[in-house]
Amino acid sequence: MPRLATVALAAGAALLLRRAVRSRMRSAPLWPLPALETPVSGYGRGATVPRRVLVTGRAVPAEGVVELRLEGERLPAWEPGAHIDLVLPSGEVRQYSLCGDPARPDVYRIATRLIGEEHGGRGGSREVHEQLHEGVEVEIRGPRNRFPLTAAPSYVFVAGGIGVTPVLPMVRAAEAAGADWRLVYCGRSRASMPYLADLVRLGGDRVTVVAQDESGHPDLGFLASVPAETAVYCCGPEGLMAAVTAAMPEGRAPRLERFSGPAPAGGTAFEVELRRSGRTVAVPADRSVLAAVREEVPGLMYSCTQGFCGTCVQTVLEGEVDHRDELLTEAERADSMLICVSRCAGRKLVLDL
Incomplete structure (x- = not known):
């Protein structure tokens, strides 16, 4: 690459x-x-x-x-x-x-x-x-960090398998701060669940272990009555995150961290003008903007191809973008797009390339 x-x-x-300046204006992080x-x-x-x-x-x-x-x-x-x-x-x-x-x-x-x-x-x-x-x-x-832990009086953490990795330091931080917390930790089997012993040792009965080979899927019904001041964090497979989101009270959403990009969605063909290069590229319905543009600009940088890392972000000069990434803020989406996953919502985009 x-x-x-x-x-x-x-x-x-x-x-x-x-981004750093804006982040300092938000609520203070819990961790010292x-x-x-x-x-x-x-x-x-x-x-x-x-x-x-x-x-x-x-x-x-x-x-x-x-x-x-x-x-x-x-x-x-x-x-x-x-x-x-x-x-x-x-x-x-x-x-x-x-x-x-x-x-x-x-x-x-x-x-x-x-x-x-x-x-x-x-x-x-x-x-x-x-x-x-x-x-x-x-x-x-x-x-x-796109999954920051912010100060709250109480937390509910839901982790699935290797999704426990960002949750582990969160739980430790919540414990160190004296906050009330609860963890639902899911996995195929206890043997497949990393850091299980550490978390149980730290949280005792505040940790609910749901091993699929023992007890099937987790009961998330309690999330419907989670108090408004309780922050809910979830990382794991798409199915688990969808279940957590569906179980939340109406009008509320959990904070999510995904392993992979969103499932590909359909689209239509459109054109992309590369303003500085003076070229126009056709983007078929079944190809990404990145793939099409790299035929004209072979050295264009990219990495994850899933809308996560930000390597392929480009400035949009004209056109309406169908944003499909998990990264940019609403303010950044006003003039930027991740060309590995996002598409045109109309017939033409103009990029500063």
């Missing part, structure tokens, strides 16, 4: 700065942040500056799950819910939630479950499991 270009880095830094650096909550055009880190530890917290300990110099501080971009040996980039201790800025911990292609895997988890061992140096970008 192409390296970061100077122009993209400059644009990314500008957008990150705007380290004093080394201010965590950045936003995304940007392209990625943040790459950093080299060393794999200094490897563990197996559950069947099919590998945890990596990553160490480097002056790693940025982070808040519960944050993730990093991990550049794999192949050059592909994957996003992994940080599941360690935010008070240890010199050490990052991530965990990933091995997912085969037959279950929708794209090869990233296999690279982690097979190629990243102690002593291997890798590149990361971030951390960034």
Whole structure:
């Protein structure tokens, strides 16, 4: 995959700065942040500056799950819910939630479950499991946070399988702050659920374990009566998040963190004018803007192709966008789009390319 270009880095830094300023105006995070650096909550055009880190530890917290300990110099501080971009040996980039201790800025911990292609895997988890061992140096970008934990008197956390990784530091933060909290932790079996023993030890009967091979699916009916001041967080498979959303009181929504992009939706053909290049590209109904534009601009940067990482974000000069990403704020959508997933809501878009 192409390296970061100077122009993209400059644009990314500008957008990150705007996002960071806005984030400081929101409600204060619950976690007491380290004093080394201010965590950045936003995304940007392209990625943040790459950093080299060393794999200094490897563990197996559950069947099919590998945890990596990553160490480097002056790693940025982070808040519960944050993730990093991990550049794999192949050059592909994957996003992994940080599941360690935010008070240890010199050490990052991530965990990933091995997912085969037959279950929708794209090869990233296999690279982690097979190629990243102690002593291997890798590149990361971030951390960034689209799933921040904000101050609340009480919390309900719902995690499914490897979706516990961003929830783990949240639960620890809630406990440290003396907040009331409850966790519903779901998985195929107890053996497949990472950090289960740690969470039960921390929360006791506040942790409801739902192992599918023992008790089927979780009963989420209690969410219908969750008080307004209780913040509800969920990370896990799409089915679990849909169930949590459906169980919430009318007019309320949980805070969600997804593993993968939204399911592809239908669309129509349209044109994209590349204003600076002076070219117009036809985008068929069954192709993404990214795929079509890269035929004219081969060096265009991209990464996740699922509307998560922000690498392919472009400025929209004209036209109405059908936004399908999980990343940009409403303000940013006024003049930007992620061309890997979003489309034109009309007949033509004009991009600053």
